[in-house]
Amino acid sequence: PAGLEYVDAAGSDPAWTVVADPVAPDGTTTVTATLSGDLAPATDAPTLSLTVTVTAAAYDQIVNVGVVSADQPETDPSDNSSDDTVTVPPQSTLVVTKTALGALQVGSKGTYVIAVTNEGPTEDPGPIVVTDVLPRGLTAVSASGTGATCDISGQTVTCTLDAPLGVGQTASMTLVVAVANGAYPEVTNTVTVTTPTEQLPGSTLTASTTNPVAADPLAGTGGTLPGWLVMAALLLLIAGGGFFAASRRQADS
Numbered sequence: 012p013a014g015l016e017y018v019d020a021a022g023s024d025p026a027w028t029v030v031a032d033p034v035a036p037d038g039t040t041t042v043t044a045t046l047s048g049d050l051a052p053a054t055d056a057p058t059l060s061l062t063v064t065v066t067a068a069a070y071d072q073i074v075n076v077g078v079v080s081a082d083q084p085e086t087d088p089s090d091n092s093s094d095d096t097v098t099v100p101p102q103s104t105l106v107v108t109k110t111a112l113g114a115l116q117v118g119s120k121g122t123y124v125i126a127v128t129n130e131g132p133t134e135d136p137g138p139i140v141v142t143d144v145l146p147r148g149l150t151a152v153s154a155s156g157t158g159a160t161c162d163i164s165g166q167t168v169t170c171t172l173d174a175p176l177g178v179g180q181t182a183s184m185t186l187v188v189a190v191a192n193g194a195y196p197e198v199t200n201t202v203t204v205t206t207p208t209e210q211l212p213g214s215t216l217t218a219s220t221t222n223p224v225a226a227d228p229l230a231g232t233g234g235t236l237p238g239w240l241v242m243a244a245l246l247l248l249i250a251g252g253g254f255f256a257a258s259r260r261q262a263d264s
Contacts, residue, residue: 012038012039012069012073012074012075012076013037013038013039013068013069013073014038014065014066014067014068014069014070014073014099015040015063015064015065015066015069015073015075016034016040016063016064016066017031017040017042017061017062017063018061018062018063018064019061019062020042020044020059020060020061020062021060021062022058022060022061022062023044023057023058023059023060023061024057024058024059026046026047026048026057027044027045027046027047027057027059028044028045028047029042029043029044029045029059029061030042030043030044030045031043038068042061044059065099066132067102067131067132067133067178069097069099070099070100070101070102070133070134071098071099071100071101071133072096072097072098072099073096073097073099074094074095074096074097075094075095075097076092076093076094077092077093077094077095078091078092079091079092100208100209101133101134101135101136101208101209102132102133102208102209102210102211103129103130103131103132103133103134103135103176103178103206103208103209103210103211103214104129104130104131104132104210104211104212104213104214105127105128105129105130105135105139105176105204105206105210105214105215105216106127106128106130106213106214106215107125107126107127107128107141107202107203107204107215107216107217107218108125108126108128108215108218109123109124109125109126109200109201109202109218109219109220110123110124110126110220111123111200111220111222112124114222114223114225115190115194115198115222115223115224115225116190116224116225116226116227116228117190117191117192117194117195117224117225117226117227118190118191118227118228118229119190120152120187120188120189120190121149121187121188121189121190122185122186122187122188123143123185123186123187123188123200123220124183124184124185124186125141125143125156125170125183125184125185125186125202125218126181126182126183126184127139127141127172127176127181127182127183127204128179128180128181129176129177129178129179129180129181130178130179130213130214131178131179132178132211133178134175134176134177134178135175135176135206135208136175136208137171137172137174137175137176137206137207137208138171138172138206138207139171139172139176139182139204139205139206140169140170140171140172140204140205140206141159141169141170141171141172141184141202141203141204142167142168142169142202142203142204142205143167143168143169143186143200143201143202143203144166144167144168144201145166145167145168145188145200146194146198146199146200146201147193147194148190148191148192148193148194148195148198148224149166149188149189149190149191149193149194149198149200150166150188150189150191151163151166151168151186151187151188152187152188152189153185153186153187154168154170154184154185154186154187155184155185156170156182156183156184156185157182157183158172158173158174158182159171159172159173159182159184160173161184168186170184190224192227194224195224195225195226196223196224196226197221197222197223197224198221198222198224199219199220199221200219200220200222201217201218201219202217202218202219203216203217204216204217
């Protein structure tokens with residue numbers, strides 16, 4: 012059937028001559044095996060073994076049909092064919108990326124975009140789960156994505172895709188965070204993807220981004236003044252008092 016590519020019949024008894032036709036437009040291949048000599052009544056034929064390569068077209072199941080015929084008349088042709096249904100599990104190559112949009116600054120909100128792409132060879136039925144454990148200094152404000160259900164629990168953000176991810180498809184999620192002093196002067200944020208589907212070489216299930224974090228421009232303008240500013244004010248006050256006293260003595264004299 013389509014999804015199986017004939018390799019050889021090396022495991023077969025030499026009494027068999029095996030010929031494979033070219034692959035048909037529908038992807039099927041007809042393999043003909045001819046047994047030399049006679050087959051006695053109530054006797055099993057020698058071993059016939061075919062080796063095939065399973066391709067992505069076989070996902071998620073195939074039905075292989077075998078038919079036998081002979082030169083002699085058949086008394087019961089009802090058992091001359093047999094089929095075998097085989098479940099073919101998925102394989103995927105998931106690649107996750109993470110990007111910070113714009114600059115990060117203490118006291119402001121930052122935005123991350125997480126993208127998961129399936130590079131095949133089959134769809135990934137999932138469940139595909141995206142997990143982001145926020146580092147010190149970042150607090151989740153919101154998380155969302157088209158075709159994804161997201162949940163925030165403390166520092167952990169989890170998004171689960173609602174449907175299988177097809178070959179060539181990308182699922183994107185947006186994460187908004189509040190940036191605090193703990194993130195200054197630089198913060199690294201890491202995302203991880205999990206799936207029960209077998210991953211092929213080339214998959215990337217973890218992505219990190221390290222970004223500079225600017226200081227809060229309003230720091231020190233609240234109710235508590237910086238120490239240097241308090242000291243400068245005291246010096247000015249003392250200098251002003253001395254000048255006032257000297258001016259008054261001159262006036263008195």
